[in-house]
Each structure stands twice: as C-alpha cells, then as structure tokens.
Amino acid sequence: MSIALITLGGTIAMGGVDRGRTGVVTRLTGVDLTAAVPGLAELGVPVDVRDVQAVPSANLTGRQMLDVVDEASRAVAEGANGVVVTQGTDTLEESAFLADLVWPHAAPLVFTGAMRNPTLAGPDGPANLLAALRVAAAPDARDLGVLVAVNDEVHAARWLRKTHSTSTATFASPNAGPLGQVIEGEVRVLTRPSRHAPLPPVDADRLDAARVALYVVTLDDDGLLLGGLADTHQGLVVAGFGVGHVPSALAPVLGELAGRIPVVLTSRSGAGSVLRNTYGAVGSETDLQRRGLLNGGLLDPYKARVLLRLLLAGGADSTELTAALARHG
Template identity: 65%
Template sequence: MSVALFTLGGTIAMGGDRRLTGADLTAAVPGLAELGRPVEIQDIEAVPSANLTAAKVLEVVDAASKAIAAGATGVVVTQGTDTLEETAFLVDQVWPHPQPFVLTGALRNPTLAGPDGPANLLAACRVACSPAARDLGALVVFKDEIHAARWVRKTHTTSTSAFASPATGPIGHVVEEQVRVLTRPARLDGLQGSAEPSVLEATKVALYPITMDDDGLLLRGLADTHQGLVVAALGAGHVPNALVPALEALAATMPVVLTSRTGAGSILRNTYAGPGAEIDLLQRGLIDGGFLDPYKARVLLRLLLATDEDDVSGAFAQYR
C-alpha cells in the first residue's frame, strides 16, 4: 500500500532558479520515511495555479483513480494555492472512491525562512493513508488542519494560515502524528455522468460580482457567449433594482445561480421580498446557491452543464 503523490507546481515547488520535483519535495520532509507507506511520485505539468484548467484537473483525477486501482491507499496533490479551493471542489464532485484525495501546497516557498511546504506535505500524506479520512471525498490539509472541499477557502494572500472554512471550521486535525477527524460531513451526491475534459473546456459559465451602483452593462450579450451565470450578490442574495430585468431575461435562457459575495453564510429564501431581494429573484427563476460561495458554484454549474444534467436546481438544493 502506497501514497500516490501528484505534483502540479506552485509555491511549494519554487526552488529558486528551478522547479522542484516530487523527489525534491519528499526529500525535504522530515519524518516521511517513518510514515510506513512508500510515496509513489508522478510529476505532472508544473504551472502556477492561475494557469491550471479544469480539464487538467480531470486528467489528474483519472491518473489518481488508476493509482487507487493499482493499490494506493490514498492520493496527495500539491499545487499552487491561488485556485486550490476550486480544484478541491471540482475533485470532490467527481471522486468516486472511499480513499482520501488530499490537496496541499505552501504559502512560503523553500528558499524562505520557515517554509511551510514540508510540514503540509507530511500532514497531507498522513491524512491520505489514514482510515479515519476514508469516505470524506476531497480534503484540503494546511497547518495540520483538515478541511472539507465544499467549505474551504483561501482567506489571506500570504499567511500560512490562509486556508479556513468560515462556515464550519476544520473537520479535523493532525495531532502528534495522529489523524483526528472530529466530524464527518455526509457525502453529497456527486456528478452524475462523466465530464469529458474537451466538453468541459467548451462550457462557458460567467461569474458576475454585484457592486454598489452597478449598471449591469457587462450582462449585455452574455447569452450569446455563455451557457450559464453565477451571480455573486450582495449580502444574503440582493442586487440593485436596475439589474432585475436583465437577470430575469437571462434566467429564462440559461441557468442563473444566486450566491453571496460575502464568503460565508447561505442565500436567504424567505426574508426580503422587495425588488432585487432574494424572494423576488428566486421567483423570477434564479437558482438558490445555498451555502456555496460564487467560485464553487461556478465549478458545479459548469460541471452540470458539461454533463447535460437536467435538474440543475436539484443539484444545488443539496447545498442549502
């Protein structure tokens, strides 16, 4: 039984004048040899996470599934932190195995004093081979904290404590070399059907953040270029009155998901009824995004459209 490690570059692999390989990363981790499991390394394309694509992530998921079939006890992926929360949520939708799929990285690169990459990688490997972490889907491990993919967010640009789950907190910790899962969130229904990378690349979903005094000009023509829209609304699901007609028209032609730009808490359903408030918008055909933040909602909507899922509203209802 081994841990399958896939490396995708990022800060954790920034070794000055060259990109570090998986062998370089594991060699810098004290205690990894005492893990009791060999680490089998596959170096994938080393890119900044801003250049990662959903199609590339699906390729990694496919390779990880093959590693599980070959006997791996769990999977670890290292990548840049900028899009890690989106990668984790995408993986969580399509990962069919009970074995853990763990993502980690670093905020301080190996050339700096106190790099966090080695500790994060060691904790991630411990989680990946722990029976306690089975049946939890995709997990994010930083600073010895274990986060569920659907709640975790990057909340700071530089802090080594950047990853947090504002709505719930971490679901577990790594303490004295032991993986301690404190709560086990139920696995939700993942993606039904297969998301082909080429189809996913061709599926366009826009994300529109609402701002004060928004004129809605950027919504014009959206139906000609995109198949779906996620609205990052104000507060608990509110938009300026002036945007209501445009959003209603778009909701008649494509799925339009209502989320909050705040980053924590759910969209309300039955509190505010004025024009542009959540009751009004949901009655006009917008879909309740529940507790999902706008970035994860976009990932989910894109996957649903790429697989021709008919019940988009039902898929999002799990997150209310």
C-alpha cells in the same frame, strides 16, 4: 500499503531563481519535495511519486483537473491506499472542489500546497506535505471525499476557502470549520459529514465548451457589462450583496438572462447562505427567484461556478440543476 503523490507545481515546488529572470520559478520534482520532509521515513508508507504538470495554479484548467482525478483513480486501482496532490494555492479551493464533485472512491484524495516557498525562512510546504501524506494514509480519512490538509488542519474541499493572500493560515472553512487536525503526527478526525454521491463522469471536451461567467454585484450597478452575455455563455453565477440582493435596476437584467441561460444567485460575503424568502423588495432574493434565478444556498460564487460548469457539461436539465444546487448548497 502505499500513497501516490501527484505534483502540479505551485509555490510548494518553487526552489530557486533561474538565471536572467526575477522571481522564484525553478521547479522542484516530487522526489525533491519528499526529500525535504523531516520525519517522512517514520511514516512507514512508500510514496509513489507522479510528476504530472509543471504549471502555476492560475493556469490550471478543468480539463487538467479531470486528468488529475483520472491519474489518482489509476493509482487507487493499482493499489494505493490514498493520493496526495500538491499544487499552487491560488486556485486550490476550486480545483479541490471540482475533484470532490467527481471523486468516486473511498480512498482519501488530499490536496495541499504552500504559502512560503523553500527559499524563504519558515517554508510551510514540508509540514503541509507531511500532514497530507499522513491524512492520505489514515483509515479514519476514508470515505470523506476530497480533503485539504494545511497548517495541521484537515478540511473538506466542499467548504474550504482561501481567506488571505499571504498568511500561512489562509485556508479556513468559515461555514463549518475543519473536519480534524494532525496532532503529534496522529490524524484526528473530529466530525464526519455525510458525503454526496459523485456526479456522473464528465467529457473533457464538453467541459471546455461550457462557458460560465461570474458577475460580482457592486454599488450602483446597472448591469451594463452583462449585455450580450447569453450569446457567449451557457450559464452565469451572480455574487450578490449579503443574503442575495442586487440593486433594483439590475433585477430585470438578471431576470431576462435567467430566461435564456441558468443564472445562480450566491453571496459575495465570504460566508453564510443566500436566503430564500425573507426579503421581498425588487432586487431581493425572493424577487430574483421569482424572475428565474436559481438559489445557490451556501455555495460561494467560485464553487457555484465550478458546479454549474460540470452540470452543464453533463447535460443537466433545469430540474437536475435545481436539485444539484439544493444538494450541494
């Protein structure tokens, strides 16, 4: 039995200040990270360290995340019982969700990171890494898709949100809660949601070419910034008010776009679902769907964009887009 550890940089791997520069930038390797984890030896599982990328998570790309999934798949094929990925927390909710959409294995793929770097008092990286390794080694964590282990909680990547810019308790799953907890070193899975089948393999070049915009609706919004978007992008995600509303002046602009490219309606609220047929005024969810917008359901705007890019890169038609949004949202 072994666990593969894939490292991508981020706060968890920042170990000092380089001479002549400000801010914490020196990168720790996977060996450095595991050496700083108290109690790792008691886990009793060899850790196969694979330093893949040294990049802030703000610079991660969809192509790189597909490469990470491929590397994790190789580790499983070579005998790893689970895989842990460490990265920065800025984009962790998006990268973990992308991985979840294409991860085909029963073996756990567990993401983690840190909010406090090792130069600060009380860094959370070692505890989060130990928890992630425990989850990756736990038989009960199999066949749950991609997971995120932080703050001794186990979350499904498809529901995870980063909710605070600095708190170590930043990660939460507002619509569902965590799947489990790590208690006295034991992984306790408290609920087992049904797992969606992975999307078909996606060509990285096509993913690079799939440009999907995200537009957040604001007070008194007339949509001027959306002019010409259908000429430069293949899809659009709209983060509307509340249950999926926009100003009435914006509704025809979005309807015109929906006649040319897929437009997915989500909520900017942070939790809860876009509705389907409760309100009927111009700019309501019912009106927007009548104009051709696709309902994103419980998907937050960021995950909807990840999903739409993968679907477009895979050549999904309108029927397949609608079915996938209904399944994942």
